[in-house]
Amino acid sequence: MWDYSEKVREHFYHPRNAGPLVDANAVGDVGSIKCGDALRLMLKVDPQSELIVDAHFQTFGCGSAIASSSALTEIVKGKTLDEALKVSNQEIADYLDGLPPEKMHCSVMGREALHAAVANFRGEVWNDDHSEGAMVCKCFAVDAVLIEKVIRDNKLSTVEQVTHYTKAGGGCSSCHEGVEEILAKVAQERCTAPAVAVQPPAAAVPPAKPRLTNFQRMRRIEEVVESIRPMLQRDHGDIEIVEVDGKNVYVNLKGACQGCMMEQATLSGIQAQLIDALGEFVQLLPAAMLGRPALAS
Amino acid sequence: MDPIYLDNNATTACDPEVVAAMLPFFTEQFGNPSSMHSFGNQVGLAIKDARQRVQALLGAEHDSEIVFTSCGTESDSTAILSALKAQPERNQIITTVVEHPAILTLCDSLEKDGVVVHRLGVDKKGRIDLDEYKSLLSPRTAIVSVMWANNETGTLFPVETMAEMAHGVGAMFHSDAVQAVGKVAIDLKQTQIDMLSLSGHKLHAPKGVGVLYVRRNTRFRPLLRGGHQERGRRAGTENSAAIVGLGVAAQLAVEHLAFENREVKRLRDRLEAGILPQVPCSFVTGDPGNRLPNTANIAFEYVEGEAILLLLNKQGIAASSGSACTSGSLEPSHVMRAMGIPYTAAHGTIRFSLSRYTSEAQIDRVIAAVPPIIAQLRQLSPYWGERGPVAGADGGFAPAYA
Numbered sequence A: 001m002w003d004y005s006e007k008v009r010e011h012f013y014h015p016r017n018a019g020p021l022v023d024a025n026a027v028g029d030v031g032s033i034k035c036g037d038a039l040r041l042m043l044k045v046d047p048q049s050e051l052i053v054d055a056h057f058q059t060f061g062c063g064s065a066i067a068s069s070s071a072l073t074e075i076v077k078g079k080t081l082d083e084a085l086k087v088s089n090q091e092i093a094d095y096l097d098g099l100p101p102e103k104m105h106c107s108v109m110g111r112e113a114l115h116a117a118v119a120n121f122r123g124e125v126w127n128d129d130h131s132e133g134a135m136v137c138k139c140f141a142v143d144a145v146l147i148e149k150v151i152r153d154n155k156l157s158t159v160e161q162v163t164h165y166t167k168a169g170g171g172c173s174s175c176h177e178g179v180e181e182i183l184a185k186v187a188q189e190r191c192t193a194p195a196v197a198v199q200p201p202a203a204a205v206p207p208a209k210p211r212l213t214n215f216q217r218m219r220r221i222e223e224v225v226e227s228i229r230p231m232l233q234r235d236h237g238d239i240e241i242v243e244v245d246g247k248n249v250y251v252n253l254k255g256a257c258q259g260c261m262m263e264q265a266t267l268s269g270i271q272a273q274l275i276d277a278l279g280e281f282v283q284l285l286p287a288a289m290l291g292r293p294a295l296a297s
Numbered sequence B: 001m002d003p004i005y006l007d008n009n010a011t012t013a014c015d016p017e018v019v020a021a022m023l024p025f026f027t028e029q030f031g032n033p034s035s036m037h038s039f040g041n042q043v044g045l046a047i048k049d050a051r052q053r054v055q056a057l058l059g060a061e062h063d064s065e066i067v068f069t070s071c072g073t074e075s076d077s078t079a080i081l082s083a084l085k086a087q088p089e090r091n092q093i094i095t096t097v098v099e100h101p102a103i104l105t106l107c108d109s110l111e112k113d114g115v116v117v118h119r120l121g122v123d124k125k126g127r128i129d130l131d132e133y134k135s136l137l138s139p140r141t142a143i144v145s146v147m148w149a150n151n152e153t154g155t156l157f158p159v160e161t162m163a164e165m166a167h168g169v170g171a172m173f174h175s176d177a178v179q180a181v182g183k184v185a186i187d188l189k190q191t192q193i194d195m196l197s198l199s200g201h202k203l204h205a206p207k208g209v210g211v212l213y214v215r216r217n218t219r220f221r222p223l224l225r226g227g228h229q230e231r232g233r234r235a236g237t238e239n240s241a242a243i244v245g246l247g248v249a250a251q252l253a254v255e256h257l258a259f260e261n262r263e264v265k266r267l268r269d270r271l272e273a274g275i276l277p278q279v280p281c282s283f284v285t286g287d288p289g290n291r292l293p294n295t296a297n298i299a300f301e302y303v304e305g306e307a308i309l310l311l312l313n314k315q316g317i318a319a320s321s322g323s324a325c326t327s328g329s330l331e332p333s334h335v336m337r338a339m340g341i342p343y344t345a346a347h348g349t350i351r352f353s354l355s356r357y358t359s360e361a362q363i364d365r366v367i368a369a370v371p372p373i374i375a376q377l378r379q380l381s382p383y384w385g386e387r388g389p390v391a392g393a394d395g396g397f398a399p400a401y402a
């Protein structure tokens, strides 16, 4: 279930100004039944002052579409048409204490209806750019046809630009792959691949460890093992170094560690730490293997 | 007011018996079934018992044909990917357009990798055409995957016949039976189905456990490789508590199968008979004569599903919708579109899915609640006038479908 604000719920359960307005002289119809939401905004405008005397709506749509419509009518009542045209979709959302990001298109629809109604009053033609291509961005209801057109017209090359121009991709971001595909398609036609900055990674040269004396080396092995002991002791185990012979470090695992399923995992974990501390390969072996031919690692 | 849960196709409540059986496996029975000591051994025995109960529910010939997984989605993915990998000489999949996204999204992705995917369309009632199916089968078909029952409408598919036809060209047959198991009788040993998916949380077991049935001698490649769990067919330490829960749920499902098809079905039919005559411009979607006993999917034209759900929810009634808004997309359900349900209705489809816990008093409360809600929303809708749907005469809101 959506996380709607108290205000959205309230406007949905008790919408203001719902139903037809008989003497409306400015009507804006937007949306479509296909998209799942449609709004008819009906305004009664005083022809002299262009003051919006009354506003009603009829909405087919989800909870936030109905709440946004209700909010819109409350916001514009008492405003002049010019003032009303300045109402942004963000203001509609703010009036409702916010909408879930995926539902911001409901506020966009409210604003579109307002513009359509004003155009209707002024006898202008309002251009609705909803076309019927495959829906790419579901959060903001932007289809492939529109995205492709905007990419072409504005020579866009990144998903971020597409989001800025169309809102597509600005919500859940799951359509980014789809947007990239359209970008790639247009880019291919333009014969300029999308700008991808490929920088070869700097060659990873590990800092050379200074060679240790035998004594330093022993000390370091001891330090690593000492640092691990408290952890083993917590699990009622322990470890003891028995012998260091070249690259082989022989240890005794004691207590709960001994013979436990974790023995091998514990040994290889400590071995990794030793290798790291010494800067050379060593092999950690159970003391029981002292004197046996070393395993091929 | 008691809440009324009619969204059992989405997920079900864990049966109290299932919960009780699981609890020890979170406390004293925490052992790893792979271990040699007695901690593990008892868990191993409990899993074996669960496997046999699932075997009984599915009518599988051998208990080793039951592979526990983490969910229905994993079972679906495993089945399809295994079939492709085990038969490199075959690179085609046949499925339907009304599958769950667990199948469809996977197929979309495989298609990008070069696998040929044929998606069978459906008619207005959500039925496929067996002749079309036959024409698509070929020696290149690796696997056919068709759901046993559709999750939105409950429509049943002739999977047994389709499995036989698949074998005719040497292809494997998989069925996503996530919605069917426990609601319709299944006896896999009498069929030619090679693989079948089920999901625990749809039959009163917990979430996070599923099963892939793999018929003996079916060539198989695991999805997860690692330890030897599930005979190497699904590595990863067993979710023992959930598996034990699923075992109990499987047994309960066997015991309640008749009840489901008699009593739950009666309540479902009562719900439809109570609502439809009271609400103009409403109809049942799918194939009413051939569907799951617990599912009623009703389209209410000219109103949007999420709005209906919110008002139902206010009265403590939980259902779901094929509308765009409820899914966070702006397109209505792919199942409704595949059946050619007009947009005027597709956005207003509500699925009521019952369970053995649903009571007659609850159904009667829903019957009383729905008609006023639809009337209230239609009053708000620009597509609805005084006497019904608005005709497109004034160039205003011409419904896409009259």
Ligand SMILES: Cc1ncc(COP(=O)(O)O)c(C=O)c1O
Residues within 6 Å of the ligand: B009, B010, B070, B071, B072, B073, B074, B100, B102, B147, B149, B150, B151, B176, B178, B179, B199, B200, B201, B210
């Ligand atoms: C038909 C069908 N298949 C697969 C799934 C996925 O199952 P799960 O949620 O266990 O991954 C569902 C559940 O939504 C389903 O209804």
